[in-house]
Amino acid sequence: MQRNCFSLRPFLRGVGDVGAVCKPIREFRNSAALKYAAAAAAAPKTRPGKVPPKMVKLRKQFQADNDLPIFLKGGSMDNILYRLTWVLCFLGIGGDVWLWLGYIIA
Amino acid sequence: MSTHSNHPFHLVDYSPWPLTGAIGAMTTVSGMVKWFHQYDISLFVLGNIITILTVYQWWRDVSREGTYQGLHTYAVTIGLRWGMILFILSEVLFFVSFFWAFFHSSLSPAIELGASWPPMGIISFNPFQIPLLNTAILLASGVTVTWAHHSLMENNHSQTTQGLFFTVLLGIYFTILQAYEYIEAPFTIADSIYGSTFFMATGFHGIHVLIGTTFLLVCLLRHLNNHFSKNHHFGFEAAAWYWHFVDVVWLFLYITIYWWGG
Numbered sequence: 069m070q071r072n073c074f075s076l077r078p079f080l081r082g083v084g085d086v087g088a089v090c091k092p093i094r095e096f097r098n099s100a101a102l103k104y105a106a107a108a109a110a111a112p113k114t115r116p117g118k119v120p121p122k123m124v125k126l127r128k129q130f131q132a133d134n135d136l137p138i139f140l141k142g143g144s145m146d147n148i149l150y151r152l153t154w155v156l157c158f159l160g161i162g163g164d165v166w167l168w169l170g171y172i173i174a
Numbered sequence: 175m176s177t178h179s180n181h182p183f184h185l186v187d188y189s190p191w192p193l194t195g196a197i198g199a200m201t202t203v204s205g206m207v208k209w210f211h212q213y214d215i216s217l218f219v220l221g222n223i224i225t226i227l228t229v230y231q232w233w234r235d236v237s238r239e240g241t242y243q244g245l246h247t248y249a250v251t252i253g254l255r256w257g258m259i260l261f262i263l264s265e266v267l268f269f270v271s272f273f274w275a276f277f278h279s280s281l282s283p284a285i286e287l288g289a290s291w292p293p294m295g296i297i298s299f300n301p302f303q304i305p306l307l308n309t310a311i312l313l314a315s316g317v318t319v320t321w322a323h324h325s326l327m328e329n330n331h332s333q334t335t336q337g338l339f340f341t342v343l344l345g346i347y348f349t350i351l352q353a354y355e356y357i358e359a360p361f362t363i364a365d366s367i368y369g370s371t372f373f374m375a376t377g378f379h380g381i382h383v384l385i386g387t388t389f390l391l392v393c394l395l396r397h398l399n400n401h402f403s404k405n406h407h408f409g410f411e412a413a414a415w416y417w418h419f420v421d422v423v424w425l426f427l428y429i430t431i432y433w434w435g436g
Contacts, residue, residue: 101181101249108182108248120400123242130242137187138235138243150190153227157194160201160224163217167208 182249184239191232198224233392237409241401251408258412262419265382269423272375273430279367280435287366291435296368297360298436304355305432308348309424315344316421319390319414326397329404338394341417345387352380375431379423386420389413 130141140146179185198221205218240246246254280291288294299305322337363373393410396402402410 101183105182123400127242130238131244137189138238139189139191139231141238149227149231153194153224153231154190156220156224156227157197160197160217160220163220164201164204167204167217 182247184245184247184250186239189232189235191228191235194224195228195232198222198228237396237401240406240409241396246406246408251406254408254412258415262415265419269375269378269426272371272378273426275367276371276375276431276435279371287368291368293366293368296365298368299355299359299432301428301432301436304351305428308351309428311344311348311351312421312424315341315348316418318344319417323410323414326402326407326410327404331397334397334402335394338390338397342387342391342394345383345390345417349380349383349387352376352383372431375427379420379427382420382423386413386417389416 130138132141134141139150200221201224202218202221205215205221208217209215279287283289283291283293292298318337318341320337322334322341325333325337361369361372363369390413393402393413396409
């Protein structure tokens, strides 16, 4: 929509308020959001610094729209840790069942 | 998932960590039962490993969401701040119970204790030796963490690194001294109500020092990886709040248990 608004801008020149036609994508409609938006706008402005290349790379990696959940976006190590955690969880559940069944049966 | 939205709030994704955390906690406490009754610590250790793996990955994901995905807006950080405030409040009430138990016994010692405090047979610590040194260490660490915080707000990377490093170092030093004091203690946790209240209060404080030191160490590592900026560093602020809380608790402990009650 924003792109189309930009493309239509030359033809809309001189036809009233262009801003009324091109609505922003991000809108805050409730009072809490407006309050926070005002507070964020009032936050001190900083001069943009140079972002380290590693940070840029990691930003792209974790913002990629690849349908992976956040706990698996990091790569193979995430996968290994995730599977290890679940394996240990099942071992723990088995140990718990074994322990409590021992007490119940005895 | 998408990082774009028309509101400033963070609607979290599905996560396995609450479930794995619950399983870890259950395994830990079941492991305690097995430890106490069957003298086998394997299940207890397994539960702790599950819990550690869960908290590491859970907090890692939170750091990713805040640092790389930009999901921690001003509104979200307000919620995080209130969460941390309430957590520290619960910790305050946690320690109130230990102080309550201590004062309940010390202000009116029973006849079984010899009607005196410290109870008969108890040789308490000299408050002007290691305890006083530990007080100085924690107060100094409060200064260094504040130094790190102000440096971060002024966008000074190297000074923040130094402040955090010295804070972690002082925390470790405190723990070493406290461990030495425990080794040299002339009484145990089983020696009347004095030993019980002393070791419960100072022991839990020691655990909180370990947690706080770890928290600050993680912040130092995140800082070295450029996770913080002068306007967006709530993880560090939470650690600093927690450390100041630990510091204040020690002051109360020192004055009441070591000095007045010793």
